[in-house]
Amino acid sequence: xxxxxxxxxxxxxxxxxxxxxxxxxxxxxxxxxxxxxxxxxxxxxxxxxxxxxxxxxxxxxxxxxxxxxxxxxxxxxxxxxxxxxxxxxxxxxxxxxxxxxxxxxxxxxxxxxxxxxxxxxxxxxxxxxxxxxxxxxxxxxxxxxxxxxxxxxxxxxxxxxxxxxxxxxxxxxxxxxxxxxxxxxxxxxxxxxxxxxxxxxxxxxxxxxxxxxxxxxxxxxxxxxxxxxxxxxxxxxxxxxxxxxxxxxxxxxxxxxxxxxxxxxxxxxxxxxxxxxxxxxxxxxxxxxxxxxxxxxxxxxxxxxxxxxxxxxxxxxxxxxxxxxxxxxxxxxxxxxxxxxxxxxxxxxxxxxxxxxxxxxxxxxxxxxxxxxxxxxxxxxxxxxxxxxxxxxxxxxxxxxxxxxxxxxxxxxxxxxxxxxxxxxxxxxxxxxxxxxxxxxxxxxxxxxxxxxxxxxxxxxxxxxxxxxxxxxxxxxxxxxxxxxxxxxxxxxxxxxxxxxxxxxxxxxxxxxxxxxxxxxxxxxxxxxxxxxxxxxxxxxxxxxxxxxxxxxxxxxxxxxxxxxxxxxxxxxxxxxxxxx
Amino acid sequence: xxxxxxxxxxxxxxxxxxxxxxxxxxxxxxxxxxxxxxxxxxxxxxxxxxxxxxxxxxxxxxxxxxxxxxxxxxxxxxxxxxxxxxxxxxxxxxxxxxxxxxxxxxxxxxxxxxxx
Numbered sequence: 001x002x003x004x005x006x007x008x009x010x011x012x013x014x015x016x017x018x019x020x021x022x023x024x025x026x027x028x029x030x031x032x033x034x035x036x037x038x039x040x041x042x043x044x045x046x047x048x049x050x051x052x053x054x055x056x057x058x059x060x061x062x063x064x065x066x067x068x069x070x071x072x073x074x075x076x077x078x079x080x081x082x083x084x085x086x087x088x089x090x091x092x093x094x095x096x097x098x099x100x101x102x103x104x105x106x107x108x109x110x111x112x113x114x115x116x117x118x119x120x121x122x123x124x125x126x127x128x129x130x131x132x133x134x135x136x137x138x139x140x141x142x143x144x145x146x147x148x149x150x151x152x153x154x155x156x157x158x159x160x161x162x163x164x165x166x167x168x169x170x171x172x173x174x175x176x177x178x179x180x181x182x183x184x185x186x187x188x189x190x191x192x193x194x195x196x197x198x199x200x201x202x203x204x205x206x207x208x209x210x211x212x213x214x215x216x217x218x219x220x221x222x223x224x225x226x227x228x229x230x231x232x233x234x235x236x237x238x239x240x241x242x243x244x245x246x247x248x249x250x251x252x253x254x255x256x257x258x259x260x261x262x263x264x265x266x267x268x269x270x271x272x273x274x275x276x277x278x279x280x281x282x283x284x285x286x287x288x289x290x291x292x293x294x295x296x297x298x299x300x301x302x303x304x305x306x307x308x309x310x311x312x313x314x315x316x317x318x319x320x321x322x323x324x325x326x327x328x329x330x331x332x333x334x335x336x337x338x339x340x341x342x343x344x345x346x347x348x349x350x351x352x353x354x355x356x357x358x359x360x361x362x363x364x365x366x367x368x369x370x371x372x373x374x375x376x377x378x379x380x381x382x383x384x385x386x387x388x389x390x391x392x393x394x395x396x397x398x399x400x401x402x403x404x405x406x407x408x409x410x411x412x413x414x415x416x417x418x419x420x421x422x423x424x425x426x427x428x429x430x431x432x433x434x435x436x437x438x439x440x441x442x443x444x445x446x447x448x449x450x451x452x453x454x455x456x457x458x459x460x461x462x463x464x465x466x467x468x469x470x471x472x473x474x475x476x477x478x479x480x481x482x483x484x485x486x487x488x489x490x491x492x493x494x495x496x497x498x499x500x501x502x503x504x505x506x507x508x509x510x511x512x513x514x515x516x517x518x519x520x521x522x523x524x525x526x527x528x529x530x531x532x533x534x535x536x537x538x539x540x541x542x543x544x545x546x547x548x549x550x551x552x553x554x555x556x557x558x559x560x561x562x563x564x565x566x567x568x569x570x571x572x573x574x575x576x577x578x579x580x581x
Numbered sequence: 582x583x584x585x586x587x588x589x590x591x592x593x594x595x596x597x598x599x600x601x602x603x604x605x606x607x608x609x610x611x612x613x614x615x616x617x618x619x620x621x622x623x624x625x626x627x628x629x630x631x632x633x634x635x636x637x638x639x640x641x642x643x644x645x646x647x648x649x650x651x652x653x654x655x656x657x658x659x660x661x662x663x664x665x666x667x668x669x670x671x672x673x674x675x676x677x678x679x680x681x682x683x684x685x686x687x688x689x690x691x692x693x694x695x696x697x
Contacts, residue, residue, distance in 0.1 A: 015659070026663065027665065030666040030670055034674070038670075038677065042677070045681075062611055066604065066607065069600060072603075073596055073649075080592065080596070083586070084589055421624040427625070573638050581614070
């Protein structure tokens with residue numbers, strides 16, 4: 001059957017099939033992105049934390065905007081080339097469009113990668129620091145809950161093998177033994193047969209597989225099987241007993257409900273009777289007896305240091321040396337004394353705005369707010385990194401005093417004698433990585449004074465910070481480009497776990513801003529990929545259609561191009577909203 | 582829509598011109614957000630900068646929609662579909678917004694303490 005109106009327009013609408021279809025689709029896309037943009041607006045208006053305003057590096061967003069605009073121009077040129085029956089022109093313009101899509105996605109990948117490797121830590125007083133954490137090396141670094149374990153309790157119904165493997169790996173060669181007797185239950189009909197498998201105090205081999213007799217995995221596998229069998233048996237006994245109990249009650253054989261008149265009372269009386277009857281049947285053992293079923297296996301560990309990723313569970317008692325426990329998502333619990341769960345971080349930003357916001361909500365005076373900020377710096381202790389960060393803060397305070405004065409001189413005072421322009425909260429309460437670099441450069445050179453000009457002259461350029469804080473730029477390298485020394489522009493801090501209110505990389509978990517940022521840009525990226533696939537199909541497989549009916553291909557490219565322009569149109573809003581506001 | 586070869590050739594020049602306008606206005610958007618001399622309203626980001634940024638973005642988006650997507654000479658049905666969707670989307674946002682603030686006095690639009 002020939003499908004009508006694939007090239008020529010219907011007389012009544014003046015449109016062909018694909019044209020009307022793409023516009024209906026674009027209408028649904030308007031609703032989709034409209035919904036997401038309105039979510040952004042409401043999330044921002046009602047945010048109860050300082051909105052991360054103008055935090056994304058502008059340059060990658062700007063380059064991507066130029067790339068999409070250029071591709072929008074070339075896609076329409078590709079369509080015009082087809083209309084002029086210029087196949088080579090079409091191939092050239094369409095190839096450029098697809099290369100643009102690829103470059104756009106690669107750049108987006110770099111942006112995402114930079115964010116997912118950038119860490120933020122919020123202290124209990126709401127001060128936040130940002131920076132790069134150290135990967136685990138020679139037993140140090142990384143982001144872990146650390147516990148000197150005395151016992152590990154595995155939940156037999158739900159223990160998860162990757163967690164088990166990690167725990168075994170972390171225990172290593174430390175002495176372990178079985179924490180309590182393990183008995184295996186078997187059932188011959190309703191008859192219970194119990195065989196001891198291993199006794200409390202017995203040593204246990206951690207390394208062996210689940211087929212190796214006497215190994216932890218073997219014992220856990222058998223104990224799990226026994227646990228599940230016993231649970232099944234108990235369920236069967238309970239179900240049969242309850243069925244019989246209700247049967248007895250419903251038959252009303254002893255006429256016990258004859259005197260009950262009220263409907264509601266009758267209902268309750270039946271329930272009570274069923275419970276009573278059930279207890280009697282269970283006691284009689286008519287359908288078997290319930291078997292005591294221990295759902296856990298206890299492993300005694302002689303103080304092994306176990307490290308667990310925070311995303312795997314929750315730690316109670318994080319201060320080093322106190323009684324502590326870690327509960328994993330698979331219900332495994334590790335009990336012992338807390339180890340050093342602190343995080344090492346090269347700090348590239350300090351942000352007090354959340355603290356200030358909370359303090360203002362409580363109507364604290366400015367003097368009190370300043371004192372709270374100073375208290376945070378005092379609380380950092382006396383490490384080299386802490387001294388450095390305090391020194392930066394002193395420089396920042398000088399800089400903001402100079403900047404306040406500069407704004408006053410530049411823009412004057414209003415009728416009430418107040419300055420027309422004052423520094424923003426970001427300038428006052430957030431030391432960015434660019435500030436830190438400038439302060440370090442000034443500190444290094446004894447001839448440089450802290451002035452507005454010198455700070456400005458030493459700020460890293462947009463290229464240096466193409467994807468945000470650039471740590472590797474300042475390392476000392478030899479002639480071959482190998483790092484000889486990591487220059488500490490960015491102070492190294494060790495943050496104790498108990499001081500941390502919240503920590504996260506810059507992922508959707510971080511806050512609503514990053515959640516909506518990743519949602520919108522991720523969805524937009526999927527559209528770029530989808531559009532590039534469709535346009536690529538016309539480029540690589542369209543020649544046959546061009547030979548058969550060039551107008552048909554021109555129509556298809558126009559429709560694909562409409563989608564591509566829409567993708568560009570969405571980005572035209574994404575760029576200023578997420579990168580510049 | 583331009584269909585004759587002459588008209589297509591003519592419109593190619595228009596597309597190139599619109600493309601360069603889009604480049605220029607992208608630069609303007611960034612300048613307004615980053616150059617201190619072009620910082621309108623209060624110092625730093627505030628609602629004035631927001632309005633300017635959205636206005637420029639809307640202008641750029643209109644250029645794309647009107648010229649590149651040929652909405653300047655489209656059939657009536659397309660207008661109904663596309664602008665109908667936009668109108669419905671805006672109405673839903675406003676309905677949601679009016680749950681939070683008074684549409685006439687704008688009371689409740691911004692939480693207390695937000696720099697207006």
